[in-house]
Amino acid sequence: MNFERRLMLALVIGTLAIGGFARAGAQSELIPALIITGDTVSAHDWKKTSALISEILGKTGKIKVDITTTPGKDLTDENLAKYKLLILNYFNTAQGAPETRWSDANKEAFLKAVKNGAGLVVFHHASGAFARPNWEEFEKVVAGGWRTQGFHGPRHVFKVKKSDARHPISEGLPAEFEHAIDELYQNSMITPGSVVLATAYSDPAKPKGTGKDEPVVWVNSYGKGRVYEITLGHDAEAIADTNFQAWLTRGSLWAAGGLE
Numbered sequence: 667m668n669f670e671r672r673l674m675l676a677l678v679i680g681t682l683a684i685g686g687f688a689r690a691g692a693q694s695e696l697i698p699a700l701i702i703t704g705d706t707v708s709a710h711d712w713k714k715t716s717a718l719i720s721e722i723l724g725k726t727g728k729i730k731v732d733i734t735t736t737p738g739k740d741l742t743d744e745n746l747a748k749y750k751l752l753i754l755n756y757f758n759t760a761q762g763a764p765e766t767r768w769s770d771a772n773k774e775a776f777l778k779a780v781k782n783g784a785g786l787v788v789f790h791h792a793s794g795a796f797a798r799p800n801w802e803e804f805e806k807v808v809a810g811g812w813r814t815q816g817f818h819g820p821r822h823v824f825k826v827k828k829s830d831a832r833h834p835i836s837e838g839l840p841a842e843f844e845h846a847i848d849e850l851y852q853n854s855m856i857t858p859g860s861v862v863l864a865t866a867y868s869d870p871a872k873p874k875g876t877g878k879d880e881p882v883v884w885v886n887s888y889g890k891g892r893v894y895e896i897t898l899g900h901d902a903e904a905i906a907d908t909n910f911q912a913w914l915t916r917g918s919l920w921a922a923g924g925l926e
Contacts, residue, residue: 699751741772750794754792781889785921810855819874848904
């Protein structure tokens with residue numbers, strides 16, 4: 667079976683594994699979500715990953731996803747007020763088109779939206795955005811992550827384990843699973859108040875291995891907004907993992923206030 671067919675099958679299975687959300691969503695208002703993306707990052711295919719995130723969350727029947735590739739135009743108070751959930755799949759670079767760059771007004775609107783209660787999902791490389799030079803308030807709202815001190819070795823298969831923390835996101839999910847080939851982020855910044863929900867052991871026998879359980883999923887809050895960070899999901903192959911999809915979906919629902 668080729669990779670595209672395997673990915674499609676994984677999306678279907680992942681939707682079933684999440685369990686019940688589509689049926690429940692048919693009787694309630696959909697959660698409006700906005701994926702913020704569009705910057706030019708050679709190491710990350712944001713077009714494909716954004717489309718897959720949108721498809722995965724849309725299949726729950728609970729979330730309606732829009733995508734902006736022009737945050738310079740769309741990160742305004744008026745536009746962000748339409749959404750209960752913001753999903754960052756973004757890393758600012760000097761190569762981005764002018765409409766992908768955030769003005770001071772865009773930054774203020776983004777912070778205000780989360781502070782006032784919009785949920786935030788920080789996806790994979792987004793925790794490294796606005797780190798050079800460091801935008802300190804962004805570092806707080808995204809609950810740390812890659813920033814400037816993070817690193818990873820070659821992509822490989824590794825085991826993801828739930829932490830001992832009890833939380834609605836991880837409730838009912840497997841205690842551990844073998845994750846598809848992915849980047850294992852290491853030395854992530856964990857901001858005060860964050861609760862780590864899942865880790866992965868970094869094998870010191872592998873290049874850049876630390877010999878430590880590295881956080882890969884954690885939560886925090888910023889003002890009234892719930893913040894969910896997941897460092898997994900580098901590419902389509904990693905996203906095809908049905909266990910990853912369950913973590914992404916439950917985290918997104920929790921951040922938006924749809925999972926208690």
